[in-house]
Amino acid sequence: MTTEATRVVLSARPQGAATLDDLRHEPFECPDPGDGQVLLRTIWLSLDPYMRGRMDDAKSYATPVGLGEVMTGQTVGEVIASRHKDFAPGDIATGMTGWTDHAVIDGGELRKIDPEVAPIQTALGVLGMPGLTAWTGVNHILRVESGKTLVVSAATGAVGSVAGQLAKAKGLHSVGVAGGPEKCAFATDELGYDACIDHHAQADGKAMAAAIADAASDGVDYYFENVGGKTLAGVIGNMNDHGAIAICGMIAWYGGKNLDEGPQMPMLWRNMLTRKLRAEGFIIYDHWHRFPDFLNEVAPMVADGRVSYRESVTEGLENAPAAFLDMLQGGNFGKTLVRVGADP
Amino acid sequence: MTTEATRVVLSARPQGAATLDDLRHEPFECPDPGDGQVLLRTIWLSLDPYMRGRMDDAKSYATPVGLGEVMTGQTVGEVIASRHKDFAPGDIATGMTGWTDHAVIDGGELRKIDPEVAPIQTALGVLGMPGLTAWTGVNHILRVESGKTLVVSAATGAVGSVAGQLAKAKGLHSVGVAGGPEKCAFATDELGYDACIDHHAQADGKAMAAAIADAASDGVDYYFENVGGKTLAGVIGNMNDHGAIAICGMIAWYGGKNLDEGPQMPMLWRNMLTRKLRAEGFIIYDHWHRFPDFLNEVAPMVADGRVSYRESVTEGLENAPAAFLDMLQGGNFGKTLVRVGADP
Structure with missing residues (x-):
């Protein structure tokens, strides 16, 4: 069995400024999770400036996205099916699943989110x-x-x-x-x-x-x-x-x-x-080990309003490329998010 | 009483590269030392790239040399007359007396040198x-x-x-x-x-x-x-x-x-x-407090040859400007020194 899904892939390497022609929204068949894996339905996709660097085939701190491959990105989603002991359907989790509305990923690469602490998409922004x-x-x-x-x-x-x-x-x-x-x-x-x-x-x-x-x-x-x-x-x-x-x-x-x-x-x-x-x-990436210290200090500041945040939300994965290019031009305002799917 | 002396002053601010016209060797009357002061006869003058910056009237980490003022520089010399308790005629000392063959300076701004440790001019180079x-x-x-x-x-x-x-x-x-x-x-x-x-x-x-x-x-x-x-x-x-x-x-x-x-x-x-x-x-200048630690570590390395040094010596204060310009062009080789006066 598979799931009918869509994703955004890198269709061409930008020559100078990135354009809509460099990204393509396309359907794909999302496989079922294997042993230790989870099927995640994307709710939120984060858009970030670093993604521009991944579109180039240049030496950087991370591997470039290959032509025809799904664009790199962090998401928050709902577990639909799980073959990993730490996750069950209905859980909310975040991981680097990319610009896609469904993804199969190893459970070890996901982090579970407690929806009681703050809105779940803050895991992509102020608390991410x-x-x-x-x-x-x-x-x-x-x-x-x-x-x-x-x-x-x-x-x-x-x-x-x-x-x-x-x-x-x-x-x-x-x-x-x-x-x-x-x-x-x-x-x-x-x-x-x-x-x-x-x-x-x-x-x-x-x-x-x-x-x-x-x-x-x-x-x-x-x-x-x-x-x-x-x-x-x-x-x-x-x-x-x-x-x-x-x-x-x-x-x-x-x-x-x-x-x-x-x-x-x-x-x-x-x-x-x-x-x-x-x-x-x-x-x-050199500082992930600081995440618990960070969360201990900043989560209470978000909860009591000492740290506020603003979101710039685009509806629909198909509109992610335009939102991304707009962000690179400074058209965003606050944390740039794409709402890919409905809340659970 | 005064001492007949000579010095090199900044005669003009360089327009781009410094030239011989920007520096002037001239006679002057060196006064006698006042209370707490010392009259030093220069033996060695150090030439250093930082001096080029002092010739410009630009904000820097140090005050520029004024027009007509003696060029900044560190020297090693012999005490000729002293009204400071720590210095006596015949002592060898180093200080920022400038491009001059005689200078009066506060004793507190001089550091005495032990000629037994290493050749006295190393206080301007490898041990300075x-x-x-x-x-x-x-x-x-x-x-x-x-x-x-x-x-x-x-x-x-x-x-x-x-x-x-x-x-x-x-x-x-x-x-x-x-x-x-x-x-x-x-x-x-x-x-x-x-x-x-x-x-x-x-x-x-x-x-x-x-x-x-x-x-x-x-x-x-x-x-x-x-x-x-x-x-x-x-x-x-x-x-x-x-x-x-x-x-x-x-x-x-x-x-x-x-x-x-x-x-x-x-x-x-x-x-x-x-x-x-x-x-x-x-x-x-932010690190002078480290001088004793430095000397403890490096003086023995100089004494036993683990750290060697090379000098590029020009004879005569009147030749200091040309030697300085040559150094800026890379014409020096090792520590650039001017021999201004005879050994004691």
């Missing part, structure tokens, strides 16, 4: 990988101290919004950078940033530098880097001695865009030397 | 600031572990030569980058590098990357950065996961030269993210 990424960057890469100043780019995104709120809860002066007045208003009004800079209103790195100098009058001690480009160019000259940069993403440069936008290399290096800065890249 | 810089970079910034691979640029310079030897003594695979076959032969034959790459023979960052890949077959775990430019471009793609870069200098870019040479910014940032690299700038 983006939240853990933010928490790790703030606490283990930047190692922030209260009273200092943090700048967060993509400040209202799934990662940035958590980073800003965690820093605020620790008593830092927090400055967000986001695209457009609506996001900036959300950053200050809902996420508690002390200030937010609209990068659409900054013509270049020089204008960005002036805006950051204005918003961070004591200089910048920490930069949570999600974008690269002119925001990085604007931050670097405002860094204080012994400042730190956590390199988490560089969405401004993904797909070969805006490569001339950003600081000149000698200027970056000179600032790093004379101001004795530390810059450190990190990938969340 | 360059040695401390190398030791700090290797041990406290890179935090090297045996069995891993280190690349050192300006590998035969005052800092690089010590960094390479310290790493070798700790059991690392060490790869130097230096300018020309003579320096490269010295790097492998005298300094113990496992391999040395002649950067004159590498047309660009791509060629450098291939040469480094060849010399560091297990990849690069640590990079001791003294130069920037095409060497950095060649190193970055060869870094292993969780590698570290200690940013100590960037001589290739000083004076606004070769600004297009080096990695493109997005390429650097991408490597830092996907390989989870750490880059950290450091300035030795």
Whole structure:
């Protein structure tokens, strides 16, 4: 027996910016679970910027998606059938099942979710990988101290919004950078940033530098880097001695865009030397062992509202490609989700 | 009473590359020491790349030299007259007295040197600031572990030569980058590098990357950065996961030269993210408190020959400007010194 299902596969490798032609929604026959496996019906699919990197056939920290293969992605779903002792039909679980409405996966690669703690899709956002990424960057890469100043780019995104709120809860002066007045208003009004800079209103790195100098009058001690480009160019000259940069993403440069936008290399290096800065890249896969500590600290903050979150929901797996491309252009607002199936 | 003396002052701020017209050798009347002060007769003057930065009127980690003021520099000299309790005529001492053959300085800013330990000019090199810089970079910034691979640029310079030897003594695979076959032969034959790459023979960052890949077959775990430019471009793609870069200098870019040479910014940032690299700038003034630990460890290594050194000596203070410019072009070989006066 099999299940009639649909999925989104990589149909072509992007030449520069990704397009709808690079992704294809198609039917497939989902097999029954084998021994130790589970059949999951997808309810929520997470869309994340890192997925753009998987579409290229370049050396990266993860294997690229092959042509004709299902796009990588994390989902939350309902167990339909199980041949794994830890899962029973009706359970809610999360795993890397990809852009598909049904999947068979080893039970050992799934994590069960308690629907009583928070809405189940938070396992893809504030209480999932983006939240853990933010928490790790703030606490283990930047190692922030209260009273200092943090700048967060993509400040209202799934990662940035958590980073800003965690820093605020620790008593830092927090400055967000986001695209457009609506996001900036959300950053200050809902996420508690002390200030937010609209990068659409900054013509270049020089204008960005002036805006950051204005918003961070004591200089910048920490930069949570999600974008690269002119925001990085604007931050670097405002860094204080012994400042730190956590390199988490560089969405401004993904797909070969805006490569001339950003600081000149000698200027970056000179600032790093004379101001004795530390810059450190990190990938969340090295930090999964921190997940229990993260959940212990942040789940109560979500429950009592100290950490809030916003979702950008697209209905239907067939609309995932357009939603994904829109997110890469900054059209999303908060955690980008696709509702693939109905709640149980 | 005063002493007839000469000094080298900054006569003009360089426009791009520094020239002989920017420095002037001139007579002056050196005053007698006041209370708590010492009159020092210079024997040795150290020339260092950082001095180029002091000639510019730009925000840096140190105050620029003013027009008409004596150039900054560390010297070793003989005490001629003293009104400080810790110093007596005939003592040998080192301090930041500048490019001058006589100077009056507070005794508290001088450090006495024991001429029995090593030749007195080593206080300017292997047992002075360059040695401390190398030791700090290797041990406290890179935090090297045996069995891993280190690349050192300006590998035969005052800092690089010590960094390479310290790493070798700790059991690392060490790869130097230096300018020309003579320096490269010295790097492998005298300094113990496992391999040395002649950067004159590498047309660009791509060629450098291939040469480094060849010399560091297990990849690069640590990079001791003294130069920037095409060497950095060649190193970055060869870094292993969780590698570290200690940013100590960037001589290739000083004076606004070769600004297009080096990695493109997005390429650097991408490597830092996907390989989870750490880059950290450091300035030795933050690390002076480590001097006793450094001296305890490295002085015996110099005494028994485990750490050797080479000097590039120019005779006469009047020749210091030309020697300095030559050093900036890579014409020096080892620690660059000017003999300003006779031994006691």
